[in-house]
Amino acid sequence: MSKSLTSENKWDSVRRYKLTRMINELSGVSGHGTELVTVYIPPRRPIYDVIAQLRTEAGTASNIKSDLTRTHVQDALSRTVEYLKLFKETPEKGLIIFCGALPTGKGIGTEKVEIFPVMPPKPVQIQLYRCDDHFWTDHLKDMMKDDKSMGLLTIDTQEAGLGVLSGDRWQVEDTLTSGVSGKHRQGGQSARRFERLRDNELNEYYKRIAERAHRILIDQHKVKGLIVGGPGPTKDTFLREEYLDYRLQGNVVAVLDTSYSGEEGVRELVDKVNEEGVMDGYRLMDEKKIVKRFMKEVYSDKGLGIYGINDVINSLRNGIVELVIVTDDISVVLVEKKCRKCSNRDIDFVERPRLLAARQELVSSSCRNCGNVDQEFKESDIVEYLEELASSTGAELEIISGKSEEGAQISSLGKVGAILRFRPSGDQSSG
Numbered sequence: 470m471s472k473s474l475t476s477e478n479k480w481d482s483v484r485r486y487k488l489t490r491m492i493n494e495l496s497g498v499s500g501h502g503t504e505l506v507t508v509y510i511p512p513r514r515p516i517y518d519v520i521a522q523l524r525t526e527a528g529t530a531s532n533i534k535s536d537l538t539r540t541h542v543q544d545a546l547s548r549t550v551e552y553l554k555l556f557k558e559t560p561e562k563g564l565i566i567f568c569g570a571l572p573t574g575k576g577i578g579t580e581k582v583e584i585f586p587v588m589p590p591k592p593v594q595i596q597l598y599r600c601d602d603h604f605w606t607d608h609l610k611d612m613m614k615d616d617k618s619m620g621l622l623t624i625d626t627q628e629a630g631l632g633v634l635s636g637d638r639w640q641v642e643d644t645l646t647s648g649v650s651g652k653h654r655q656g657g658q659s660a661r662r663f664e665r666l667r668d669n670e671l672n673e674y675y676k677r678i679a680e681r682a683h684r685i686l687i688d689q690h691k692v693k694g695l696i697v698g699g700p701g702p703t704k705d706t707f708l709r710e711e712y713l714d715y716r717l718q719g720n721v722v723a724v725l726d727t728s729y730s731g732e733e734g735v736r737e738l739v740d741k742v743n744e745e746g747v748m749d750g751y752r753l754m755d756e757k758k759i760v761k762r763f764m765k766e767v768y769s770d771k772g773l774g775i776y777g778i779n780d781v782i783n784s785l786r787n788g789i790v791e792l793v794i795v796t797d798d799i800s801v802v803l804v805e806k807k808c809r810k811c812s813n814r815d816i817d818f819v820e821r822p823r824l825l826a827a828r829q830e831l832v833s834s835s836c837r838n839c840g841n842v843d844q845e846f847k848e849s850d851i852v853e854y855l856e857e858l859a860s861s862t863g864a865e866l867e868i869i870s871g872k873s874e875e876g877a878q879i880s881s882l883g884k885v886g887a888i889l890r891f892r893p894s895g896d897q898s899s900g
């Protein structure tokens with residue numbers, strides 16, 4: 470794998486995580502009037518054109534009856550125009566802007582106009598301006614989906630499995646059994662008749678597979694290609710006789726030998742695809758490699774694979790971490806305490822469900838250094854904190870999907886782990 474791809478992936482996983490979180494937050498915002506501005510700018514649309522449109526909209530907005538809404542809309546529009554002026558030309562993939570007066574929690578009239586520009590992960594396909602009581606995040610959500618789904622088919626004469634592999638996950642979608650009898654005929658049956666019956670049965674079975682493949686892989690998942698696996702020559706016969714829809718038949722990316730067919734075969738096929746590097750660059754495959762490398766270190770007696778938030782943070786602070794792995798569903802919040810008297814700082818890691826209880830405990834807790842009860846609290850996202858520590862010590866950070874099988878392995882180890890550059894001297898403990 471080339472260097473540039475690796476570094477791009479590294480940033481992708483962190484950027485992707487942050488963008489997803491931002492989208493989730495923006496989706497939850499509701500304005501108290503139609504005053505939240507969304508702008509999608511496709512790559513070829515000139516910035517001056519967008520600015521002209523927004524100025525016209527600002528003019529129209531002067532007719533809004535509610536003083537508060539009018540002010541909010543006009544503020545949001547002028548803020549967006551000011552931002553757009555920073556660009557000489559439209560960015561390569563276009564630009565998306567969400568801007569509006571967000572509630573501060575202190576009641577109507579205290580809203581603050583904020584702007585959230587997004588450099589999209591792929592080119593913006595639509596030109597859109599909306600002023601609504603919510604932000605139009607759906608198009609961006611769609612852009613975040615990995616659209617390079619790949620179909621998986623494992624087949625032998627007894628059983629077939631259909632699966633779908635997409636950006637960061639895979640799953641078995643369906644399994645079929647043939648009901649075709651074995652290779653050896655029953656006594657009393659003529660060899661020719663037996664062969665003919667068996668061929669008919671196989672033919673029906675292959676047709677059924679092709680129908681299901683059409684429905685699941687094309688109609689439902691719109692896959693871009695197909696990877697076929699299975700033991701023995703059945704898969705080759707099936708492909709040679711062209712049972713599949715041309716969109717699958719013509720897009721077979723690889724045919725790989727597996728020991729099993731059916732559901733177990735699909736699982737095996739995903740591993741094979743990984744080993745053979747068929748889908749290098751796919752996020753799921755990258756994640757598989759990362760987790761595999763990490764698990765190897767965890768099981769090795771070199772003691773370089775560590776896990777659990779406290780160990781990982783301590784090692785990061787000591788500057789001995791090479792790579793940090795964290796799942797995107799980690800629910801730990803970093804709570805920082807700062808004593809208002811002696812400025813002593815302390816941090817705590819709190820599981821999100823415990824946050825409310827923890828806040829109450831903190832309010833009545835006292836400074837570890839001077840005993841003062843007047844402390845300041847700041848809560849922040851654990852991933853951002855890890856990123857900060859990682860980048861200041863030259864460690865890499867990978868955020869992997871908590872939903873995948875690989876993610877589940879990291880989840881069982883506390884959702885965060887690290888590979889160390891070396892074992893700190895004098896430390897004889899393991900893991």
Ligand SMILES: [Zn+2]
Binds near residue numbers: 811813841
């Ligand atoms: Zn203190």
